[in-house]
Amino acid sequence: xxxxxxxxxxxxxxxxxxxxxxxxxxxxxxxxxxxxxxxxxxxxxxxxxxxxxxxxxxxxxxxxxxxxxxxxxxxxxxxxxxxxxxxxxxxxxxxxxxxxxxxxxxxxxxxxxxxxxxxxxxxxxxxxxxxxxxxxxxxxxxxxxxxxxxxxxxxxxxxxxxxxxxxxxxxxxxxxxxxxxxxxxxxxxxxxxxxxxxxxxxxxxxxxxxxxxxxxxxxxxxxxxxxxxxxxxxxxxxxxxxxxxxxxxxxxxxxxxxxxxxxxxxxxxxxxxxxxxxxxxxxxxxxxxxxxxxxxxxxxxxxxxxxxxxxxxxxxxxxxxxxxxxxxxxxxxxxxxxxxxxxxxxxxxxxxxxxxxxxxxxxxxxxxxxxxxxxxxxxxxxxxxxxxxxxx
Amino acid sequence: xxxxxxxxxxxxxxxxxxxxxxxxxxxxxxxxxxxxxxxxxxxxxxxxxxxxxxxxxxxxxxxxxxxxxxxxxxxxxxxxxxxxxxxxxxxxxxxxxxxxxxxxxxxxxxxxxxxxxxxxxxxxxxxxxxxxxxxxxxxxxxxxxxxxxxxxxxxxxxxxxxxxxxxxxxxxxxxxxxxxxxxxxxxxxxxxxxxxxxxxxxxxxxxxxxxxxxxxxxxxxxxxxxxxxxxxxxxxxxxxxx
Ligand SMILES: Nc1ncnc2c1ncn2[C@@H]1O[C@H](COP(=O)(O)OP(=O)(O)O)[C@@H](O)[C@H]1O
Ligand SMILES: [Mg+2]
Numbered sequence: 352x353x354x355x356x357x358x359x360x361x362x363x364x365x366x367x368x369x370x371x372x373x374x375x376x377x378x379x380x381x382x383x384x385x386x387x388x389x390x391x392x393x394x395x396x397x398x399x400x401x402x403x404x405x406x407x408x409x410x411x412x413x414x415x416x417x418x419x420x421x422x423x424x425x426x427x428x429x430x431x432x433x434x435x436x437x438x439x440x441x442x443x444x445x446x447x448x449x450x451x452x453x454x455x456x457x458x459x460x461x462x463x464x465x466x467x468x469x470x471x472x473x474x475x476x477x478x479x480x481x482x483x484x485x486x487x488x489x490x491x492x493x494x495x496x497x498x499x500x501x502x503x504x505x506x507x508x509x510x511x512x513x514x515x516x517x518x519x520x521x522x523x524x525x526x527x528x529x530x531x532x533x534x535x536x537x538x539x540x541x542x543x544x545x546x547x548x549x550x551x552x553x554x555x556x557x558x559x560x561x562x563x564x565x566x567x568x569x570x571x572x573x574x575x576x577x578x579x580x581x582x583x584x585x586x587x588x589x590x591x592x593x594x595x596x597x598x599x600x601x602x603x604x605x606x607x608x609x610x611x612x613x614x615x616x617x618x619x620x621x622x623x624x625x626x627x628x629x630x631x632x633x634x635x636x637x638x639x640x641x642x643x644x645x646x647x648x649x650x651x652x653x654x655x656x657x658x659x660x661x662x663x664x665x666x667x668x669x670x671x672x673x674x675x676x677x678x679x680x681x682x683x684x685x686x687x688x689x690x691x692x693x694x695x696x697x698x699x700x701x702x703x704x705x706x707x708x709x710x711x712x713x714x715x716x717x718x719x720x721x722x723x724x725x726x727x728x729x730x731x732x733x734x735x736x737x738x739x740x741x742x743x
Numbered sequence: 744x745x746x747x748x749x750x751x752x753x754x755x756x757x758x759x760x761x762x763x764x765x766x767x768x769x770x771x772x773x774x775x776x777x778x779x780x781x782x783x784x785x786x787x788x789x790x791x792x793x794x795x796x797x798x799x800x801x802x803x804x805x806x807x808x809x810x811x812x813x814x815x816x817x818x819x820x821x822x823x824x825x826x827x828x829x830x831x832x833x834x835x836x837x838x839x840x841x842x843x844x845x846x847x848x849x850x851x852x853x854x855x856x857x858x859x860x861x862x863x864x865x866x867x868x869x870x871x872x873x874x875x876x877x878x879x880x881x882x883x884x885x886x887x888x889x890x891x892x893x894x895x896x897x898x899x900x901x902x903x904x905x906x907x908x909x910x911x912x913x914x915x916x917x918x919x920x921x922x923x924x925x926x927x928x929x930x931x932x933x934x935x936x937x938x939x940x941x942x943x944x945x946x947x948x949x950x951x952x953x954x955x956x957x958x959x960x961x962x963x964x965x966x967x968x969x970x971x972x973x974x975x976x977x978x979x980x981x982x983x984x985x
Pocket of ligand 1: 744776778802803807810811942
């Protein structure tokens with residue numbers, strides 16, 4: 352028998368009952384769609400997560416210091432001990448006062464007499480390692496140093512956003528700002544902040560200066576580690592910051608990057624992969640069922656074909672090919688719907704869709720395989736039929 | 744009428760198709776069914792059917808007509824005895840070769856036509872070639888020629904459902920004729936037809952007979968058996984020439 356004839360007969364058999372065939376593919380369509388979407392979205396999302404984690408989050412630790420009545424839990428110089436830990440790249444301590452978060456800050460009238468320069472800005476006391484700790488850089492001037500801190504100089508560094516709001520564009524005239532009525536000399540503008548981006552509109556003063564308006568105790572420590580060191584540092588930092596009271600500190604550490612990615616994928620995957628496989632199984636059972644019914648309905652046709660010289664294997668091949676084609680159709684439709692869905696989800700999330708070409712090829716093949724397996728039993732039943740009985 | 748429908752294809756043309764040789768030689772054939780109680784559906788049946796014969800097999804229900812036809816059509820094997828088709832001893836042949844021989848030498852005509860409802864008439868006829876060694880090229884032309892032979896050229900693209908009973912049986916006969924079989928085996932071919940359509944089909948058998956076709960018809964209709972050149976009666980599995 353010519354393969355083209357076999358294919359022709361199988362296609363004709365499938366198209367003879369188009370609605371039934373279409374309905375029969377549904378289970379496979381559903382299963383393949385679920386699998387393609389699951390794998391596609393997981394790969395796409397995983398890619399996004401990995402990108403972000405590797406860059407920043409995986410190495411950022413924040414230690415929250417609760418307020419205490421008497422002795423502060425973390426001294427300002429404790430940051431130096433953290434910085435010395437192996438695996439720490441940079442660290443800085445901050446003092447923020449929740450009550451006085453927004454202070455009235457006014458820039459020097461000399462800067463631009465014409466504009467309103469009074470703003471309510473966040474003022475923080477910060478240790479000298481801040482620019483590195485927030486992964487920014489000084490776009491103008493410099494950050495204050497240990498000398499400024501020791502002397503209690505009335506100097507301030509402002510974020511680039513704060514600089515824009517206050518109208519500070521240059522430092523050569525030593526502009527002053529007034530925090531709660533007191534004058535501070537602006538010696539630097541901090542920009543390109545990549546961690547704690549809200550600090551772009553903040554004003555930083557040395558801890559010795561901040562004490563004057565109530566920014567006394569360290570409330571937060573920002574730590575940056577080497578890639579892969581975050582987990583270790585997160586365990587070591589509390590003791591380094593507050594010997595004896597480390598367990599009172601709250602450490603916000605990222606999950607390790609591989610775990611983060613794997614987990615993101617696993618969470619999505621595990622559930623939906625199972626869902627997809629179950630759908631495929633249901634699809635296979637559906638195909639098997641319908642093909643078996645079809646075989647029983649077409650007993651006379653089987654007898655006729657045998658009378659025309661069809662061998663058992665010809666009959667088996669035809670029914671097997673019919674169920675395979677149904678599975679293949681389900682796979683092609685499912686893969687198409689899945690790909691469209693992945694692209695749509697990516698577009699909605701503004702992700703770059705990451706579609707494995709192999710997936711687009713494997714999905715229809717998987718569908719065909721489901722159809723093939725589902726057709727085995729019905730095809731065998733058809734082939735075993737005795738022509739005499741089939742023609743009775 | 745094209746020659747190719749009368750001449751056999753080379754593949755099967757080597758075994759005893761010379762005019763003198765009978766198409767069918769049954770010798771002492773028995774067919775026992777191992778049921779409870781066991782049934783001897785054919786008892787020592789010997790029968791020769793020559794080329795161009797038109798034989799009617801008659802007999803009451805349950806007498807063994809279908810069993811005989813199944814044996815003749817290579818759909819069933821005798822329990823004992825010998826069956827030569829076109830000179831080929833078939834009882835010892837492997838299933839594969841019997842299937843091949845069946846497809847190439849025998850044209851079946853059934854009481855219920857067995858046309859595929861979703862295919863056109865010509866597609867139904869073409870079906871007769873797909874399990875044979877015939878090349879695909881020219882298949883539609885050969886099918887159309889067979890349809891011309893049964894007088895159905897005006898219906899080739901119709902679905903069987905839009906044909907009358909007589910037309911359906913003629914389409915089935917065209918299918919049986921495709922490939923030039925040695926033998927037309929017809930099981931109650933007019934059983935589902937009214938008298939006018941019966942007449943048309945019988946007229947067609949007459950024509951085919953005149954063209955040299957060998958025809959074996961099972962029937963319980965006297966009208967049909969009378970048209971055949973030769974009649975055998977089967978009673979309880981035993982064959983009697985009339
Ligand atoms: N597969 C079978 N198993 C058992 N007995 C059978 C079988 N086929 C036919 N028979 C018996 O063989 C006898 C002849 O049957 P059959 O050839 O069908 O008769 P007819 O076609 O003349 O009506 C009947 O008694 C029938 O019951
Ligand atoms: Mg019968």
